[in-house]
Amino acid sequence: xxxxxxxxxxxxxxxxxxxxxxxxxxxxxxxxxxxxxxxxxxxxxxxxxxxxxxxxxxxxxxxxxxxxxxxxxxxxxxxxxxxxxxxxxxxxxxxxxxxxxxxxxxxxxxxxxxxxxxxxxxxxxxxxxxxxxxxxxxxxxxxxxxxxxxxxxxxxxxxxxxxxxxxxxxxxxxxxxxxxxxxxxxxxxxxxxxxxxxxxxxxxxxxxxxxxxxxxxxxxxxxxxxxxxxxxxxxxxxxxxxxxxxxxxxxxxxxxxxxxxxxxxxxxxxxxxxxxxxxxxxxxxxxxxxxxxxxxxxxxxxxxxxxxxxxxxxxxxxxxxxxxxxxxxxxxxxxxxxxxxxxxxxxxxxxxxxxxxxxxxxxxxxxxxxxxxxxxxxxxxxxxxxxxxxxxxxxxxxxxxxxxxxxxxxxxxxxxxxx
Amino acid sequence: xxxxxxxxxxxxxxxxxxxxxxxxxxxxxxxxxxxxxxxxxxxxxxxxxxxxxxxxxxxxxxxxxxxxxxxxxxxxxxxxxxxxxxxxxxxxxxxxxxxxxxxxxxxxxxxxxxxxxxxxxxxxxxxxxxxxxxxxxxxxxxxxxxxxxxxxxxxxxxxxxxxxxxxxxxxxxxxxxxxxxxxxxxxxxxxxxxxxxxxxxxxxxxxxxxxxxxxxxxxxxxxxxxxxxxxxxxxxxxxxxxxxxxxxxxxxxxxxxxxxxxxxxxxxxxxxxxxxxxxxxxxxxxxxxxxxxxxxxxxxxxxxxxxxxxxxxxxxxxxxxxxxxxxxxxxxxxxxxxxxxxxxxxxxxxxxxxxxxxxxxxxxxxxxxxxxxxxxxxxxxxxxxxxx
Numbered sequence: 107x108x109x110x111x112x113x114x115x116x117x118x119x120x121x122x123x124x125x126x127x128x129x130x131x132x133x134x135x136x137x138x139x140x141x142x143x144x145x146x147x148x149x150x151x152x153x154x155x156x157x158x159x160x161x162x163x164x165x166x167x168x169x170x171x172x173x174x175x176x177x178x179x180x181x182x183x184x185x186x187x188x189x190x191x192x193x194x195x196x197x198x199x200x201x202x203x204x205x206x207x208x209x210x211x212x213x214x215x216x217x218x219x220x221x222x223x224x225x226x227x228x229x230x231x232x233x234x235x236x237x238x239x240x241x242x243x244x245x246x247x248x249x250x251x252x253x254x255x256x257x258x259x260x261x262x263x264x265x266x267x268x269x270x271x272x273x274x275x276x277x278x279x280x281x282x283x284x285x286x287x288x289x290x291x292x293x294x295x296x297x298x299x300x301x302x303x304x305x306x307x308x309x310x311x312x313x314x315x316x317x318x319x320x321x322x323x324x325x326x327x328x329x330x331x332x333x334x335x336x337x338x339x340x341x342x343x344x345x346x347x348x349x350x351x352x353x354x355x356x357x358x359x360x361x362x363x364x365x366x367x368x369x370x371x372x373x374x375x376x377x378x379x380x381x382x383x384x385x386x387x388x389x390x391x392x393x394x395x396x397x398x399x400x401x402x403x404x405x406x407x408x409x410x411x412x413x414x415x416x417x418x419x420x421x422x423x424x425x426x427x428x429x430x431x432x433x434x435x436x437x438x439x440x441x442x443x444x445x446x447x448x449x450x451x452x453x454x455x456x457x458x459x460x461x462x463x464x465x466x467x468x469x470x471x472x473x474x475x476x477x478x479x480x481x482x483x484x485x486x487x488x489x490x491x492x493x494x495x496x497x498x499x500x501x502x503x504x505x506x507x508x509x510x511x512x513x514x515x516x517x518x519x520x521x522x523x524x525x
Numbered sequence: 526x527x528x529x530x531x532x533x534x535x536x537x538x539x540x541x542x543x544x545x546x547x548x549x550x551x552x553x554x555x556x557x558x559x560x561x562x563x564x565x566x567x568x569x570x571x572x573x574x575x576x577x578x579x580x581x582x583x584x585x586x587x588x589x590x591x592x593x594x595x596x597x598x599x600x601x602x603x604x605x606x607x608x609x610x611x612x613x614x615x616x617x618x619x620x621x622x623x624x625x626x627x628x629x630x631x632x633x634x635x636x637x638x639x640x641x642x643x644x645x646x647x648x649x650x651x652x653x654x655x656x657x658x659x660x661x662x663x664x665x666x667x668x669x670x671x672x673x674x675x676x677x678x679x680x681x682x683x684x685x686x687x688x689x690x691x692x693x694x695x696x697x698x699x700x701x702x703x704x705x706x707x708x709x710x711x712x713x714x715x716x717x718x719x720x721x722x723x724x725x726x727x728x729x730x731x732x733x734x735x736x737x738x739x740x741x742x743x744x745x746x747x748x749x750x751x752x753x754x755x756x757x758x759x760x761x762x763x764x765x766x767x768x769x770x771x772x773x774x775x776x777x778x779x780x781x782x783x784x785x786x787x788x789x790x791x792x793x794x795x796x797x798x799x800x801x802x803x804x805x806x807x808x809x810x811x812x813x814x815x816x817x818x819x820x821x822x823x824x825x826x827x828x829x830x831x832x833x834x835x836x837x838x839x840x841x842x843x844x845x846x847x848x849x850x851x852x853x854x855x856x857x858x859x860x861x862x863x864x865x866x867x868x869x870x871x872x873x874x875x876x877x878x879x880x881x882x883x884x885x886x887x888x889x890x891x892x893x894x895x896x897x898x899x900x901x902x903x904x905x906x907x908x909x910x911x912x913x
Binding site: 211212215216225228229232267268270272275276277279280339340341342343344347354357358359360362367368370 | 545547548561642670671673674675710719721723724726727728729730731732734780873874876877878879880881
């Protein structure tokens, strides 16, 4: 698949900031170096991202687990992958909970958040078990259709009175050094790329790296705007009084000559949609990484059944399309229940988690607890990035001899294709 | 052929059909919770808060149980077609120790569920604003998720209930007349300032920027006028400006540029053009170390009317306009300084230069002693259809 799909991976995290706790964490530290955190996170992530994409070129059409399978003994690989899976699972769970919470609070006032959460989780589970390339196609379509809604906010800032941009001058003048938490929270904006660790198996990495740099700079500038607007509109002090400063910001914007005077509802629906896409991507990665943990015999069996069909149907396409990834029917005819359950064990584990544990936790615990959880998860964000980077460096070093030859070959092939 | 006909639906069922079906049925359940039918909702168009009428306490202990607020809700009666003068509404009032409690008491009085998503104006009566902290008054409104943050806040005189019960003959929808007037989409009267809920809340907490609210007064039983502004410090109502000051205050605050200056005995009526007039201020440190507020006024206007003498010397009139504008600016700014009120954001401007809290405390101490200077530029660029 074309490398443009990387844009959507980035965008899913960069634009979902309004839904969630990242603005709140950053804005609580507005007096001591939130802007420095933004800049620091930008530079730090720029280097990490460039490095990771550079390294991934050595492993075309491979995801993290299959890269590690070649270079790291299973005794180390399995716990590592389980750790990563947990991180992705928590990330997805947090964003789907935020979606349910905010839409119950602001969009469907009076509805029970639990029902909404169930609905969203079913949607997410349905989408997450699609094949990786289909997830990306769905991502692209949904994102492009949501984009106009998101830009309403930008238009509305020009028509709203009472935006004091000078508030930013005040905060910038205060200076201060950011702490780890703020740096991590500011990194969250760029972290969407990390899904490439899975999607690398379907996305070609044939693009110039300067395009990536420009993309990251665009995100940085966009986020400077998205971060500054609540401060300018809600005040340097009052902005920290809100659970979801961005939702309130969207609510206080007004477009006088528009079909809807409040930019709030369309914008909120747009942001909720992005957050939902975020969950889909995260849980898809969770599911795929879980599948890769299967012992070899089980994997072989599952690929046999699906692979046989594909081969018989379209033998030429089978090579290009990755064999992994869902696409399998939920209730197949020919096998008995136990077999089919075992075949889709990962999905049912995720479904059981999503449909029982998550709603239970959401229903019982106060939302502040999720705020704490989010803070903790964010604290591990940068170390996780670095861990992934280190693993890639290690794998690249281990396979350097053979990989270079392969790379040369594959490059030649690509050239001939384009020419 | 027959086989393929069987395969198609079964493949459909076997793919993602089941979870989608499940989601569809679950979505039917949600309809019961959130989406009450529109005829089962009571749309609150505006809310007024008054002090509760005082009951005579029979014993000392009863004083604690006395209600503080009387909340009045203006609920629209939906009509099938919109006609002028058919602005049907009902008022519901209840008292309570908190605003939330009073509203809870209104709920059993009406068959529909109260819906605040169309609440566009919030009135506090003037006497209440003098007694109760504005932060306490506004708390419920900013906390409610359903109330729009762009709802407008205003003071009501004599009481909020009186203002709510107004029904101007020109009005088509309940509470629409006052909303159109207050939000600036209708009249451009210079005495009307716009104060959205979110802005009032921001100003209550922002150092160096104080809230100000327009005052709506009833005129007779059907009409109203909005000619004065109420200035608050971070807690209570402190100062009420008269109409002339209010007009100039709004010009200085940048919320209108539609002001008029004039002296009918001297024979002219100078109207500042809404698109070309502007006001801004800077802070300047004099060599003696005194901080000066420097106003830069740009008055590009037209002569709207003259009485008596013909307009012969534009220069003279320009000088007169300049003198008047400077006088007004100086007087108003001095008044604000003396009352230690800062609705125009002098302190906020100071913070952009020195953001440290210590500096701002020093600024507040010397606030009444700030110097004022005014720089005005006047251009009379037209005299209407007449040359003279």
